[in-house]
Amino acid sequence: MELYAAIKARRSVRQYKPDMVPREVISRILEMATWAPSGLNWQQWEFMVLSGPKKDELARSYGRIVEFSMPPEGKRTPQQEGFLQWARTLGGAPVAIVALTQAHGQPGIRKMNLESVAAAFTHLLLAATNEGLGTCWMTGPLNNEAELRKILDIPAGKEIVAITPLGYPAESPEAAPRKSLDEIVTWIGFDD
Numbered sequence: 001m002e003l004y005a006a007i008k009a010r011r012s013v014r015q016y017k018p019d020m021v022p023r024e025v026i027s028r029i030l031e032m033a034t035w036a037p038s039g040l041n042w043q044q045w046e047f048m049v050l051s052g053p054k055k056d057e058l059a060r061s062y063g064r065i066v067e068f069s070m071p072p073e074g075k076r077t078p079q080q081e082g083f084l085q086w087a088r089t090l091g092g093a094p095v096a097i098v099a100l101t102q103a104h105g106q107p108g109i110r111k112m113n114l115e116s117v118a119a120a121f122t123h124l125l126l127a128a129t130n131e132g133l134g135t136c137w138m139t140g141p142l143n144n145e146a147e148l149r150k151i152l153d154i155p156a157g158k159e160i161v162a163i164t165p166l167g168y169p170a171e172s173p174e175a176a177p178r179k180s181l182d183e184i185v186t187w188i189g190f191d192d
């Protein structure tokens with residue numbers, strides 16, 4: 001897929017087919033992630049690829065977080081119920097990918113590490129789009145990071161950056177509207 005087309009085709013997908021993604025396809029996507037720029041070329045990214053019970057535990061943990069912020073059962077809107085269902089199951093995705101970096105006490109280095117992994121994660125999402133796969137960048141599950149760290153047995157020296165389900169989309173979401181460049185760009189030193 002042409003790059004601009006892939007950028008525009010990517011969506012946050014929250015419903016997946018159960019079909020497993022072949023391991024070589026996942027490896028190809030992860031390899032594309034490693035072509036991202038990184039601060040000092042430290043390539044400070046690591047990935048956990050989950051399927052099976054650990055992925056399901058991660059989803060249930062996210063489900064509890066989402067449920068916590070919602071009205072009790074019976075008082076939820078259909079949209080809220082739908083979102084809760086997505087969270088509890090990751091929309092039925094067969095795979096989840098967790099991106100990690102080295103934890104760092106110095107704010108400047110921590111920022112550099114996080115930004116490097118965010119760049120790699122963007123590559124990952126676009127490569128997945130190119131393979132006909134769906135993803136959804138998630139930081140919501142980090143709202144109970146302690147539980148997540150326990151589930152995934154993540155040591156103190158590592159920081160979780162983001163998580164995405166990975167699988168073949170079972171929905172084709174509309175594009176979320178974008179802000180116009182007029183709202184967000186300040187041109188300096190250019191003629192009008």
Ligand SMILES: Cc1cc2nc3c(=O)[nH]c(=O)nc-3n(C[C@H](O)[C@H](O)[C@H](O)COP(=O)(O)O)c2cc1C
Nearest residue numbers: 010011012013014136137138139140141173175176
């Ligand atoms: C840093 C970040 C965190 C996000 N966390 C979540 C999340 O926890 N759960 C979720 O369902 N979507 C999450 N999203 C997806 C956004 O809701 C989505 O990107 C946005 O609504 C735009 O839609 P699009 O990705 O289809 O263009 C996150 C996206 C980003 C970039």
